Structure formats: C-alpha cells, structure tokens
Amino acid sequence: MFEGYTASEIGAIFAMQGFAGLSLFCVFLLMALGLAIIFGQMQVINMAHGEFLTIGAYSTYLMSVVAEKHAPWLMDYYFFLAIALGFVVAFAIGWLVEFSLIRFLYKRPLDTLLATWGLSLIMQQGFRSMFGAREVSPTLPEWLLGSWQLSDTIEIPINGLLVVGVTAVLTLAVFFLLFRSRWGLKVRATTQNRVMAEAAGINTARVDRNTFALGCGIAGVAGAVFTTIASTGPTSGSLYIVDTFLVVVFGGAASLFGTIASAFSIAQAQSILEFFINGSMAKVITLAIVIGILMLRPEGLFASRVRK
Amino acid sequence: MRRHIHLRWLALAAALALAGGATAADYPTAEVNTTGLAVTDDAVTVGILHSVTGTMAISESGSVEAEKLAIKQINDMGGVLGRKIEIIQEDGASDWPTFAEKARKLLVNDKVAAVMGCWTSASRKAVLPVFEKENGMLYYPTFYEGLEQSKNVIYTGQEATQQILAGLDWVAKEKGAKTFYLIGSDYIWPRTSNKIARKHIENVLGGKVVGEEYYPLGHTNFGSLINKIKLKKPDVIYSIVVGGSNVSWYKQLKAAGITSDKWTLLTISVTEDELLGIGGENAEGFYAAMKYFQSLDNENNKKFVAAFKEMWGDDSVIGDVTQAAYLGPWLWKLAVEKAGSFDIDKIAVASNGIEFTGAPEGYVRIHDSNHHLWSKTRIGRIKKDGQFDVIYESDLVEPNPFPEGYQ
Numbered sequence: 001m002f003e004g005y006t007a008s009e010i011g012a013i014f015a016m017q018g019f020a021g022l023s024l025f026c027v028f029l030l031m032a033l034g035l036a037i038i039f040g041q042m043q044v045i046n047m048a049h050g051e052f053l054t055i056g057a058y059s060t061y062l063m064s065v066v067a068e069k070h071a072p073w074l075m076d077y078y079f080f081l082a083i084a085l086g087f088v089v090a091f092a093i094g095w096l097v098e099f100s101l102i103r104f105l106y107k108r109p110l111d112t113l114l115a116t117w118g119l120s121l122i123m124q125q126g127f128r129s130m131f132g133a134r135e136v137s138p139t140l141p142e143w144l145l146g147s148w149q150l151s152d153t154i155e156i157p158i159n160g161l162l163v164v165g166v167t168a169v170l171t172l173a174v175f176f177l178l179f180r181s182r183w184g185l186k187v188r189a190t191t192q193n194r195v196m197a198e199a200a201g202i203n204t205a206r207v208d209r210n211t212f213a214l215g216c217g218i219a220g221v222a223g224a225v226f227t228t229i230a231s232t233g234p235t236s237g238s239l240y241i242v243d244t245f246l247v248v249v250f251g252g253a254a255s256l257f258g259t260i261a262s263a264f265s266i267a268q269a270q271s272i273l274e275f276f277i278n279g280s281m282a283k284v285i286t287l288a289i290v291i292g293i294l295m296l297r298p299e300g301l302f303a304s305r306v307r308k
Numbered sequence: 309m310r311r312h313i314h315l316r317w318l319a320l321a322a323a324l325a326l327a328g329g330a331t332a333a334d335y336p337t338a339e340v341n342t343t344g345l346a347v348t349d350d351a352v353t354v355g356i357l358h359s360v361t362g363t364m365a366i367s368e369s370g371s372v373e374a375e376k377l378a379i380k381q382i383n384d385m386g387g388v389l390g391r392k393i394e395i396i397q398e399d400g401a402s403d404w405p406t407f408a409e410k411a412r413k414l415l416v417n418d419k420v421a422a423v424m425g426c427w428t429s430a431s432r433k434a435v436l437p438v439f440e441k442e443n444g445m446l447y448y449p450t451f452y453e454g455l456e457q458s459k460n461v462i463y464t465g466q467e468a469t470q471q472i473l474a475g476l477d478w479v480a481k482e483k484g485a486k487t488f489y490l491i492g493s494d495y496i497w498p499r500t501s502n503k504i505a506r507k508h509i510e511n512v513l514g515g516k517v518v519g520e521e522y523y524p525l526g527h528t529n530f531g532s533l534i535n536k537i538k539l540k541k542p543d544v545i546y547s548i549v550v551g552g553s554n555v556s557w558y559k560q561l562k563a564a565g566i567t568s569d570k571w572t573l574l575t576i577s578v579t580e581d582e583l584l585g586i587g588g589e590n591a592e593g594f595y596a597a598m599k600y601f602q603s604l605d606n607e608n609n610k611k612f613v614a615a616f617k618e619m620w621g622d623d624s625v626i627g628d629v630t631q632a633a634y635l636g637p638w639l640w641k642l643a644v645e646k647a648g649s650f651d652i653d654k655i656a657v658a659s660n661g662i663e664f665t666g667a668p669e670g671y672v673r674i675h676d677s678n679h680h681l682w683s684k685t686r687i688g689r690i691k692k693d694g695q696f697d698v699i700y701e702s703d704l705v706e707p708n709p710f711p712e713g714y715q
Contacts, residue, residue, distance in 0.1 A: 005539070009539070013535055013538065013539050016535050016538070016564075017531075017532065017535045019531075020529075020531025020532050020534075020535060021531075023531060024529050024531060027528075027529060125361060128361070128365060132369075133360070133365035133366050133369045134366055134369065134581065134584050134585065135366055135552070135555065135582075135584060135585025136584065136585065137555075137584060137585050137586060137587035137590075139587070139589075140587075145562060145563065145589065145590075146562065146563065146565065146567075147563055147564055147565040149565070155564060155565040157531075157560065157563030157564050157565075158563060159559070159560075159563045160531075160563065226528075228559065228563075229528070229529075229556055229559055229560055229563070230528045230552070230555055230556040230559065231552040231554070231555030231556065231585050232555075232585065233366055233552065233585060234365070234366075235362075235363045235366075235552070236552055238363075238526075239526045239528055239552050240528070270529075271529075271531065271532050272532075274532035274533065275532040275535065275536060278521040278522065278523075279494070279521055279522060279523030279524065279527060279533065280494045280522050280523065280524055282532075283524055283527075
C-alpha cells in the first residue's frame with residue numbers, strides 16, 4: 001500500500017499512526033482505570049461504569065453552558081473546572097450508590113452484575129429525562145480544537161495530547177494513592193484479607209465505600225475528557241463498556257500494571273490492524289487474539305495475587 | 309396589523325370551507341369503513357410507533373413530534389372525512405421484537421387505521437410481516453437503502469439512489485472529483501448505499517474508489533482511518549457513519565486537521581439532529597446530500613418551522629427525517645379522501661400518484677406504482693451554528709427502490 005509515496009510521506013504517516021496508537025492506549029487506560037480499581041480491589045462487576053463516564057460528560061456540558069452564559073471570560077479555561085466537577089459529581093453519586101445498593105451485595109457477586117446493570121438502565125433514562133433524548137455538544141475552547149502542525153506533513157491532534165496528558169497524571173495519582181499512601185495500604189490490606197484487616201482496626205466498610213466512589217470519580221474524569229473526542233448523550237457510556245471490561249479482564253483483575261499492559265497491547269493491536277486491514281476486521285482479530293490468550297491464561301496477563 | 313387580521317379570517321373561512329366539503333355525515337361510517345377499523349362517526353384512530361426510550365430515542369423523538377404536529381394541524385382543519393384523528397402511541401424501545409409486538413397490538417387490538425412509525429431498517433423489517441399479515445398501513449419516514457416495496461408501506465423518505473446519485477453527480481461536476489474514499493458504519497444501510505455509490509462512481513462518473521471501509525456501530529476511535537485517508541488523499545471523503553460514532557468521527561477529523569479548507573467531505577448521514585451532538589464547528593464546510601434542510605427558503609417550510617417551534621419549543625431543530633415524518637399523516641389524509649374510504653386496500657391503491665403541494669420540502673408525489681416519493685435532492689453546506697446553507701437543488705428524482713445495474 002506504500003508504492004508511489006516518498007520516504008518522508010511514509011515517515012509522517014508512521015509518526016501520526018504511532019500517535020494514534022498512543023492516544024488509543026490512553027483512551028483505553030483512562031476508561032478502564034476506574035473499573036480496574038473497583039473490579040480489582042473489590043471484585044464488584046460494575047455494569048454502570050459507562051454511565052459514570054456519562055456523568056462526567058454531562059458535567060462538562062453543564063459547565064460549558066454555564067460558562068457561555070454567565071462567564072464568557074472563563075470559556076478558555078472552563079474545561080479544567082469541568083474535569084474537577086466531573087470527578088466530584090461522579091464520586092458523590094458513586095458514594096451514594098455504594099451506600100444504598102452495592103454494600104448489600106458484596107457476598108453475591110452475580111447479583112451485583114444484575115443490580116448494576118439495572119442501575120445503568122435507570123441512569124440512562126435519568127439522563128434522558130433530564131437532558132433530553134438528543135445528543136448535546138459542549139462548546140469546547142478554541143485551543144482544544146484542531147491540530148498541532150509539527151512539520152509540513154505531521155499533524156498531531158490537540159485533543160489527543162490532552163487525553164495523553166490527563167491519563168499520565170491520573171495514572172500516577174492512582175499509583176501513589178494505592179501504593180504510597182496510608183489509605184492505599186488500607187485498601188490493599190482489605191483486598192488481601194478482609195478479616196485480618198478488620199482485626200488490625202481498619203474500618204473496611206468505609207474503605208469499600210471510598211474505593212468504589214474513587215473508581216466512579218475517575219470514570220467521571222474520563223467522561224469529561226472524552227467529550228473532546230466523542231459524543232455526549234444518554235447512552236454514550238454504553239459505547240465504552242465492552243472495551244472497558246475487555247481491558248480489565250485481559251489485564252488480570254487485581255493488577256493495575258496488568259490493566260496498563262492490557263490497554264497498551266489491545267490498543268496497539270487494534271490501531272495497527274485498523275491501519276493495515278479495516279475497522280470491523282481489526283475488531284474481530286483483536287477479540288480473537290484476546291480470547292485465545294485468555295484460554296491459555298484464564299487469569300489475564302498478570303495473574304491475581306489475591307488470597308482465595 | 310389590520311391586514312394580518314383579515315388574512316386570519318380568510319384562512320379560517322377557507323378552512324371551514326374545506327371542512328364543509330367533508331363532513332362525517334357525507335361519509336357514513338358503514339360505507340367508509342368496511343373492514344372493522346377504529347373509525348366512528350366522529351373520530352378515527354391512528355398509531356404512532358417509535359422509540360422514545362433506548363438508544364434510538366435520540367433519532368426518533370423528532371419524528372414523533374412532527375407526526376403529532378401534522379395530526380394536530382389536520383384536526384384543526386376539520387380532520388379526515390369529517391372525523392378527528394385520535395392517537396395511540398406505543399414505544400418500540402429501540403428493540404426490534406418490541407416493535408413487532410407493538411405493531412401487532414396496534415393493528416389487532418386497537419384496529420388503527422394507519423401507523424406512523426419505525427426509523428431504523430431493522431425495526432421496519434421486524435414489523436413488515438405483521439403489517440402484511442394483518443393488512444395495516446405504515447408510513448415510514450427514514451431515508452433508507454431501498455430494495456423493498458410493499459402494498460402496506462408508504463416510504464416518505466428517500467431510497468438510496470435518490471439520495472446518493474444526485475449528490476455524487478454534484479460533487480463530480482462542481483469539485484471535479486475523481487477519487488473517492490467510502491466510509492460507513494458496519495450494517496445494511498451504509499453497505500448497500502456504498503455499493504450503489506461505488507457502481508455510480510466507477511461506471512457512470514468514470515472515477516475511482518481508493519478505499520472502502522466499515523467500522524462497528526459505536527466505534528469511537530478513528531485515528532488509524534484518518535491516517536489512511538491522509539495517505540490516500542482522496543478528492544472526496546464519502547461518509548455514512550451513524551449514531552454516537554458520528555460525533556467521534558467529526559471531532560477527530562477536525563483534530564487531525566482534516567477540515568473543509570483542504571478536503572471535501574460529502575455525507576448522507578448528517579442532519580440538523582446529528583449536528584446538535586457533533587457541534588457545527590467540528591464539521592463546518594462539509595457537505596450533506598438530503599431532500600430537506602431546515603433552512604430551505606420557501607413559504608411552506610417557513611410556516612412548518614414556525615409551527616414546529618411553537619409546538620415543541622424554540623430550541624427545536626428539524627432534520628430530513630423529521631420533515632419526512634411530517635408528510636405521513638398528510639399523505640394518508642389525501643389518500644383517504646381520494647379513496648373516499650378508510651379501507652386499507654383502497655388507500656393502498658389510491659395512494660399511487662397522489663400529489664402533495666403543502667410539503668415543507670416543496671412539491672412531492674407518490675410514485676404511480678412503488679409507494680415511494682418523487683422528491684428533489686439538495687446539497688447543504690454545514691454552518692458553524694449547526695444549520696445548512698442549501699447550495700444546490702436537483703430536479704424531482706424518480707424513486708427507484710430496485711435499481712438495475714447497481715446491485
């Protein structure tokens with residue numbers, strides 16, 4: 001497919017294609033991070049994860065409407081406030097959901113699957129009643145639109161850079177929170193042995209609640225960032241849910257590194273296959289490879305170290 | 309001001325005169341309804357069957373609104389054969405078996421005289437056997453892939469050749485386009501449409517298709533595809549991406565520097581409705597081929613847009629399908645009046661050749677034999693505010709649901 005092109009043209013395409021793979025990796029990681037925490041640390045299958053993404057997206061939309069009407073001077077920067085708002089709202093709703101629903105179902109994992117799926121339907125219809133059935137479009141600041149002209153032929157999408165940046169910051173933050181803070185120690189202790197953790201004086205119920213809310217909050221951030229590259233509507237969240245579970249399960253449920261590795265390999269496979277074959281076939285082949293590897297390694301790329 | 313009032317009185321008088329021409333007494337129920345439909349001496353019941361919940365609610369809400377507006381206007385003019393139209397609305401819930409079940413309920417239990425409904429081809433295919441078995445009449449509003457024709461369906465949107473050929477002819481002539489990159493969501497409508505487009509490009513226009521690709525519904529990352537387009541540098545990007553993917557597609561094109569100053573993109577799947585979600589600034593300057601745009605400059609359309617906004621709010625936007633849905637009740641009314649009967653068999657025959665001059669898109673006529681509409685195809689250029697500049701209008705195009713040489 002490269003006959004008749006100059007070396008610099010091909011080089012430019014490969015550079016841009018490399019960036020496309022990188023930003024797809026970041027999109028996957030961003031959407032899976034929250035679920036990886038909830039699923040990995042708590043073994044809760046949260047089917048409403050997509051809807052927490054949508055909460056972040058609608059927060060951004062609301063923020064853009066408010067900024068446009070009442071504070072036009074804020075338009076250039078409101079997006080960072082929107083990310084924060086997305087986190088706060090999704091965190092708060094996640095906290096409430098854990099308190100009123102999830103905590104009664106810890107001993108019945110299959111029931112959480114059904115309950116959170118029902119929750120996702122309720123939330124979708126809630127968005128529809130509140131914001132209307134039609135998709136909305138947050139007005140993005142000018143600097144976020146368009147591309148960065150690196151050379152004559154290489155153009156890097158600015159919204160892609162934003163996704164990469166936010167993913168890096170968020171992943172580092174989660175890493176420090178889980179592995180370098182006292183709170184993270186409690187979370188890991190609870191995951192490894194709940195009874196022992198309680199015996200050591202850890203309030204595991206509170207740890208659960210905050211862990212779940214944190215996972216939801218991170219989904220909210222992801223949702224806010226995704227408004228730059230995707231749609232904002234009542235069912236937008238459901239566009240991500242399959243890929244999200246794919247990344248988390250493939251990575252190995254209890255491992256943050258597994259999630260990162262899995263997001264990276266799936267994104268690269270898909271992006272390269274899309275370039276050389278086509279969209280639908282790329283998806284088929286990627287899924288086939290993932291299924292094949294999961295048959296050989298049922299625990300995912302990084303085996304879980306949770307005591308059974 | 310006074311002139312305004314006079315006009316109102318005149319309009320009212322005209323409406324009375326029209327209504328006077330068709331009172332229920334002139335059409336005894338026993339004569340106009342020989343098959344046991346829900347027709348009484350002063351009312352007739354029709355069904356509305358769209359998704360108001362689930363993923364398709366995004367698209368179908370506009371159709372419901374347009375159909376209710378048309379029915380209200382018809383009732384204000386005195387109804388059909390002197391009978392007020394009453395509505396039973398059912399929710400297809402974006403689920404095709406539900407559509408079939410609700411269609412059966414409307415036809416068998418409610419005995420409705422006609423149904424305005426469906427949006428996706430999948431939902432239409434699901435209800436078609438029900439309408440044929442129970443002998444109902446469906447007014448279907450969406451532009452679609454063609455390859456279908458039924459005594460029990462009136463297709464008020466364009467079939468594929470009407471929408472596609474005129475658009476391709478225009479872009480070949482105006483932009484001198486020779487190379488095309490065809491892109492679609494992966495299901496029947498985009499695939500059938502691109503098949504027709506490819507045949508037309510290769511056999512009629514003498515151009516070349518440099519790429520044809522499909523992405524799963526709901527796909528949100530188009531980075532690799534965009535790089536391939538940059539590599540192949542087609543004269544025209546021909547896009548039939550739908551649903552949530554649409555938004556990702558245009559946002560990512562814009563971010564990758566594929567904008568209308570350097571590239572030509574022609575789509576048949578973006579209306580004013582979709583632009584709400586995409587944001588006009590992300591698709592500014594690209595072209596869409598449709599039969600209707602909200603910004604069409606004619607008297608019918610001005611009245612229609614004003615009435616629509618009065619009923620459903622100033623923020624409403626009206627896309628191609630919404631307008632086509634608005635035609636349904638009117639075409640049904642004309643067919644009933646021409647037949648002098650509500651009987652489905654008589655309406656199915658009477659519909660052939662019916663002309664409707666009050667359509668917002670301008671004059672339309674039902675084909676003499678295939679139940680599709682003669683209509684014009686227009687090219688609109690997307691503006692930043694989410695509306696279109698209409699820059700080209702074809703002659704009336706004959707509907708041709710089974711195009712020879714294109715399959």
